[in-house]
Amino acid sequence: MEVVVVGAAAGGNQVACAGAVAALAVLLCGFIYAAWLSPAATRRRLRHAGFDGPRPSFPFGNLPEITATLKATATTKSRGALPPPPPPPPSSSSDEDGTHAAVFPYFARWRQSFGKVFVYWLGTEPFLYVADPGFLKSATAGALGKRWGKPDVFRRDRMPMFGRGLVMAEGDEWARHRNIIAPAFSATNLADMAGVMRRATARMLDQWAGAAGSGGVVDVEKGVVRNAAEIIAEASFGIAGDEAGARVFEKLQAMQAMLFQSNRLVGVPLARLLHVRKTYEAWRLGREIDALLVRIIDERRQRRQAGSGKDLLSLLLAGAEGKAKLTTRELVDECKTFFFGGHETTALALSWTLLMLAAHPEWQAALREEVLRETGDEDAPLDAAALGRLTKMGWVMSEVLRLYPPSPNVQRQALEDVEMVAAPADQGKGGQNHSTTIPRGTNMWVDVVAMHRDTELWGEDAHEFRPERFGRDPVQGGCRQRMGYLPFGFGGRICVGRNLTAMEYRVVLAMVLRRFRLEVAPEYRHAPRVMLSLRPSAGIQLRLTPIVDDDLPA
Numbered sequence: 001m002e003v004v005v006v007g008a009a010a011g012g013n014q015v016a017c018a019g020a021v022a023a024l025a026v027l028l029c030g031f032i033y034a035a036w037l038s039p040a041a042t043r044r045r046l047r048h049a050g051f052d053g054p055r056p057s058f059p060f061g062n063l064p065e066i067t068a069t070l071k072a073t074a075t076t077k078s079r080g081a082l083p084p085p086p087p088p089p090p091s092s093s094s095d096e097d098g099t100h101a102a103v104f105p106y107f108a109r110w111r112q113s114f115g116k117v118f119v120y121w122l123g124t125e126p127f128l129y130v131a132d133p134g135f136l137k138s139a140t141a142g143a144l145g146k147r148w149g150k151p152d153v154f155r156r157d158r159m160p161m162f163g164r165g166l167v168m169a170e171g172d173e174w175a176r177h178r179n180i181i182a183p184a185f186s187a188t189n190l191a192d193m194a195g196v197m198r199r200a201t202a203r204m205l206d207q208w209a210g211a212a213g214s215g216g217v218v219d220v221e222k223g224v225v226r227n228a229a230e231i232i233a234e235a236s237f238g239i240a241g242d243e244a245g246a247r248v249f250e251k252l253q254a255m256q257a258m259l260f261q262s263n264r265l266v267g268v269p270l271a272r273l274l275h276v277r278k279t280y281e282a283w284r285l286g287r288e289i290d291a292l293l294v295r296i297i298d299e300r301r302q303r304r305q306a307g308s309g310k311d312l313l314s315l316l317l318a319g320a321e322g323k324a325k326l327t328t329r330e331l332v333d334e335c336k337t338f339f340f341g342g343h344e345t346t347a348l349a350l351s352w353t354l355l356m357l358a359a360h361p362e363w364q365a366a367l368r369e370e371v372l373r374e375t376g377d378e379d380a381p382l383d384a385a386a387l388g389r390l391t392k393m394g395w396v397m398s399e400v401l402r403l404y405p406p407s408p409n410v411q412r413q414a415l416e417d418v419e420m421v422a423a424p425a426d427q428g429k430g431g432q433n434h435s436t437t438i439p440r441g442t443n444m445w446v447d448v449v450a451m452h453r454d455t456e457l458w459g460e461d462a463h464e465f466r467p468e469r470f471g472r473d474p475v476q477g478g479c480r481q482r483m484g485y486l487p488f489g490f491g492g493r494i495c496v497g498r499n500l501t502a503m504e505y506r507v508v509l510a511m512v513l514r515r516f517r518l519e520v521a522p523e524y525r526h527a528p529r530v531m532l533s534l535r536p537s538a539g540i541q542l543r544l545t546p547i548v549d550d551d552l553p554a
């Protein structure tokens with residue numbers, strides 16, 4: 001009897017072992033297919049479709065060349081930085097001024113060999129590089145728009161930041177979220193948020209006044225980013241000054257630093273295993289943030305029954321009634337999405353603007369004159385109607401978003417094969433339209449910086465700061481192709497927060513200009529770089545001089 005039991009146990013072990021081996025074999029086959037066979041097939045299809053590009057290696061794709069080019073550029077820059085170069089002026093017409101080559105040196109190099117549309121690889125993920133608005137239009141216009149979604153590779157990578165919030169949602173889920181969220185950004189709701197913006201900005205300006213009063217130089221980027229984070233935290237989920245709010249805020253910032261201050265081999269199979277500690281830390285922070293936000297949301301749900309709150313969260317809670325509601329989990333993800341999607345982009349638009357106005361005193365004076373005329377002096381209230389009359393400020397904002405787009409690229413992934421007809425100029429196939437197929441799974445990387453500075457699209461002054469081009473053509477700034485100017489993305493997924501940005505930009509800039517004169521400080525070193533957003537490498541140092549009544553025009 002005992003023998004039978006042992007035999008059965010041994011048999012059971014063998015079956016378990018065989019099961020484990022079979023499972024491993026299936027996993028291995030799945031891995032080989034996903035990491036090798038499928039990308040190789042896609043590569044063949046892309047070549048067959050006529051898309052050329054730098055030769056990738058397995059499993060890193062073109063990442064080694066990207067890393068080497070970035071290192072070489074950094075070395076050249078640091079060599080060039082001694083002795084320190086003079087302050088900009090970013091007005092020079094020299095990328096001529098090198099901005100694109102400085103922020104995307106590998107693209108700048110590949111473009112010389114392969115033109116404005118080519119394929120490169122991040123690990124085993126194919127990316128179609130696009131800096132040709134005509135090609136972009138052909139690939140995404142009309143019904144083809146529905147064939148593109150957000151890249152899976154970034155969705156996985158950015159999960160701790162955006163969860164399944166609007167930026168990353170797909171299909172019907174995306175449509176449901178967008179329908180609930182978009183109305184929260186209406187003009188009336190935004191006007192209610194102006195108070196939050198004014199209070200936070202007044203605090204920042206008081207701090208600047210301390211430094212400026214003692215003749216000091218201020219890193220305006222630092223202050224503006226902090227200010228924008230405070231504004232978005234209060235405008236999104238009403239956290240201001242309380243302990244829970246401060247904790248969410250710090251953790252959100254810590255997570256962002258964790259996720260984007262290192263090069264994490266995006267697209268390389270199993271790369272997460274090389275960053276176990278960072279991945280775990282991001283996950284842990286994500287859990288803590290979620291718990292804090294859930295508490296805020298629950299409290300708000302209870303308070304809302306007593307009818308209060310004007311922030312985005314309250315509006316979402318109210319707006320969702322009667323429609324398919326957002327769950328607490330979904331609300332948490334949207335709060336994080338607003339925070340990450342909304343504060344740095346706006347802050348960078350403002351920071352680059354302050355630099356441009358400091359480097360272009362004539363525009364600084366013109367905007368100050370407009371602000372004082374339309375809104376009154378420092379103590380006068382800033383109402384939405386007056387802000388709406390700041391026409392020149394609108395041109396300046398558009399021009400800054402052209403030269404220094406905070407979102408320097410837009411990405412998509414083909415959800416199915418995209419059969420398109422490409423115009424002749426698109427790939428240099430002289431003369432005739434030709435049809436081509438972008439295989440399912442291919443990612444698309446739209447190089448917004450390159451398009452915004454392309455002299456073929458904008459003319460010879462493409463690299464110069466000339467806000468008046470938006471005076472002549474407020475929507476496109478005179479760009480020769482419709483999809484050549486994309487600071488807020490394109491199609492149905494265009495930025496949902498752009499009106500909030502426009503409001504915040506006007507409030508903050510008007511308050512700064514009513515209070516200070518701006519000059520570029522000798523410490524400032526002009527070195528834009530990309531870390532998710534297009535940002536200055538080492539802050540923006542400006543000399544601020546308080547404006548006294550005698551300085552103002554009568």
Ligand code: HEM
Pocket residue numbers: 166167168178232337338339341342343345346349405406407409410411486487488489490491492493494495496497498500501
């Ligand atoms: C200067 C400021 C901003 C810039 C440059 C900017 C840029 C962008 C870009 C390029 C996209 C991608 C569009 C696409 O894929 O085609 C986007 C989407 C988005 N932005 Fe912004 N954004 C800004 C401000 C904001 C603000 C203030 C918020 C919210 C508070 C926000 C929330 C979002 C969301 C939720 C999406 C996803 C929309 C969707 O997929 O339906 N953004 N933004």
